[in-house]
Amino acid sequence: MxxxxxxxxxxxxxxxxxxxxxxxxxxxxxxxxxxxxxxxxxxxxxxxxxxxxxxxxxxxxxxxxxxxxxxxxxxxxxxxxxxxxxxxxxxxxxxxxxxxxxxxxxxxxxxxxxxxxxxxxxxxxxxxxxxxxxxxxxxxxxxxxxxxxxxxxxxxxxxxxxxxxxxxxxxxxxxxxxxxxxxxxxxxxxxxxxxxxxxxxxxxxxxxxxxxxxxxxxxxxxxxxxxxxxxxxxxxxxxxxxxxxxxxxxxxxGGHGPVLVFKDADIEAAAVGGVANRFRGTGQVCISSTRFLIQREVYDAFTEQFITATRKLKVGDGLEEGTQVGPLANTRQLEKMEQLVADAVEHGARILTGGKRVPGPGFFFEPTVLADVPMEARVMQEEPFGPIAILRPFDTLKDGLEEANRLPYGLSAYAFTRDARTAIDVGDGLEAGMIGINQYRIIATELPFGGMKExxxxxxxxxxxxxxxxxxxxxxxx
Known part of the structure; x- marks a missing residue:
């Protein structure tokens, strides 16, 4: 006992x-x-x-x-x-x-x-x-x-x-x-x-x-x-x-939270905050940011900062001081992560960091970042509900909104921009019940929590x- x-x-x-x-x-x-x-x-x-x-x-x-x-x-x-x-x-x-x-x-x-x-x-x-x-x-x-x-x-x-x-x-x-x-x-x-x-x-x-x-x-x-x-x-x-x-x-x-990062955004805040948001709760969070859609002009700069911040995360027992990413909740989740990554790679995706379970006891999986993931991959359609992030470039506001709204989910969505007109347009255009603009913390007791679509x-x-x-x-x- x-x-x-x-x-x-x-x-x-x-x-x-x-x-x-x-x-x-x-x-x-x-x-x-x-x-x-x-x-x-x-x-x-x-x-x-x-x-x-x-x-x-x-x-x-x-x-x-x-x-x-x-x-x-x-x-x-x-x-x-x-x-x-x-x-x-x-x-x-x-x-x-x-x-x-x-x-x-x-x-x-x-x-x-x-x-x-x-x-x-x-x-x-x-x-x-x-x-x-x-x-x-x-x-x-x-x-x-x-x-x-x-x-x-x-x-x-x-x-x-x-x-x-x-x-x-x-x-x-x-x-x-x-x-x-x-x-x-x-x-x-x-x-x-x-x-x-x-x-x-x-x-x-x-x-x-x-x-x-x-x-x-x-x-x-x-x-x-x-x-x-x-x-x-x-x-x-x-x-x-x-x-x-x-x-x-x-x-x-469930959800499959998109993040739109525009070229005029605070790239560091979007990237470093995105890592914290994505891997909080080992990614087992329904409102997590999952698909990071970055305007092409700043894609490389965002990717570099995102990867650097991801590699700094401490994975371990949640009771140990300094742990930032704990284990997955059960073996089902662990097996699902392995399957999603293997399927993405088989379809041509690149693993930028992570990608495999951590050796030893417990249900640990490395914080993983994928790029060049084809639409046919399961992870582009299914909510990962684990420590997997997807990076993908876009060109115009219209392109970004189309990808953000492509899936039948509509729980949470995020956007980063310094332009007031763009902020209004993405707030109106994103199909999600909860939207964060220039920040990832969107939950509060006094605010409604819920989604739309599926x-x-x-x-x-x-x-x-x-x-x-x-x-x-x-x-x-x-």
Missing amino acids: NLAYDPLYLFIGGHWLQAGNRDTAPVTNPADGSVLARVPLATKADLDLALTTAESVAASWRNTFPDERAAILRRAGALIRERAPRIARMLTLEEGKPLNEALDEVNRAGEYFEWFAEEARRIDGRVVPANRPGVQQLVKRQAIGTVAAFTPWNFPAITPARKLSAALAAGCPVIIKPGEEAPATALALARALDDAGLPKGVLQVVFGVPDMVSAHLIASPIVRKVTFTGSVPVGRLLSARAAEGVKPITLEL SGHGSEGGAEGISYYLTNKFISQA
């Missing part, structure tokens, strides 16, 4: 349930391949209990005064921040990212609970003037009902926090299935909510065989809303399942985030 890693449970009806006779799955430290613990997998009986428990508290939680919901969320946010050093260490152990990145993520997860605590107090409606005497017309916004939430392993603190904080603020019970690769972090958030006084049964945390859990929960009439963060293929599947019950679904899916629909975070857990009710009273 690793004393730095908490025991793993299911959390149903306010009870922490051990594995018992349930099946379990190993949770692996990606830095050395060791097994940290085994996570219990929910049975259909567990899921039915989670559903009936959520149904039993839905009315009472919906009718709880907003101030009371807000107070619980604020306390939970404070507890998460207070416990952040320990939670961050567990996050690094199970997911692999450098400890400083993990600590930042946990603290920002706390911020989401604090933000939506205040949004709970701002749920309002309106009075609409009637078109005949003696009639009062009201529009109310009320909690939509029980939410089934599904989150991945790559951001095991902030992604569950976005969903939980908004849904709970709106007055919705939640059944959440986090990624089985990184369960302790999500359970730590649940522990903070429980300790903050969240009524028993308002939150259930389950793990299990993903297809079985999603099919069972989404098919239940108790679930009124679905929210999912993950891959495009799984998003399509869950969307179809939700449609069978005419249930709304929020989808935050990167999903709906937003999390910001004032917009709570609206997806509310339903409008029109009342006309004579």
Whole structure:
């Protein structure tokens, strides 16, 4: 037993349930391949209990005064921040990212609970003037009902926090299935909510065989809303399942983030910042910059700075001081990187640096930069979701936008230019839900997070985030 890693449970009806006779799955430290613990997998009986428990508290939680919901969320946010050093260490152990990145993520997860605590107090409606005497017309916004939430392993603190904080603020019970690769972090958030006084049964945390859990929960009439963060293929599947019950679904899916670097840009800021952005989280970040599209006049200068900065990155265990790039989360990701690089090279791409796994234990892959990648290569079509960057020249604004918008994804995009007219044109022309101009940091608690096209629909975070857990009710009273 690793004393730095908490025991793993299911959390149903306010009870922490051990594995018992349930099946379990190993949770692996990606830095050395060791097994940290085994996570219990929910049975259909567990899921039915989670559903009936959520149904039993839905009315009472919906009718709880907003101030009371807000107070619980604020306390939970404070507890998460207070416990952040320990939670961050567990996050690094199970997911692999450098400890400083993990600590930042946990603290920002706390911020989401604090933000939506205040949004709970701002749920309002309106009075609409009637078109005949003696009639009062009201529009109310009320909690939509029980939410089934599904989150991945790559951001095991902030992604569950976005969903939980908004849904709970709106007055919705939640059944959440986090990624089985990184369960302790999500359970730590649940522990903070429980300790903050969240009524028993308002939150259930389950793990299990993903297809079985999603099919069972989404098919239940108790679930009124679905929210999912993950891959495009799984998003399509869950969307179809939700449609069978005419249930709304929020989808935050993958991307293939383009970066347009114009000849008048600050090349150093675009290149050095691009390296930090691309290889943060070992590239396992859906909003990462992936395809660097550089105007031909400055392509060589950008490439030189980008390669220099990439080669300076320190790869290692996320718990080691100074580590900038940790391991990939699992062997599937490691094998995918090898396949993508081999396919690109086979099609004629050049490896400018990196390109292979790091010898020794753990799931490490060198930060890799590819050039001259033909369109036929898989990496030009598929989100790498790993430490691979692609450099490609373009000539005109029109050319750059065409390549940036070529793929069916539209999550994040970036552009670097000193020209105000170009900045306006790329902001208008890029097909992405989130755009950074002259900077890579585009995420904040108070801003909406979401994409367009096959990167999903709906937003999390910001004032917009709570609206997806509310339903409008029109009342006309004579």
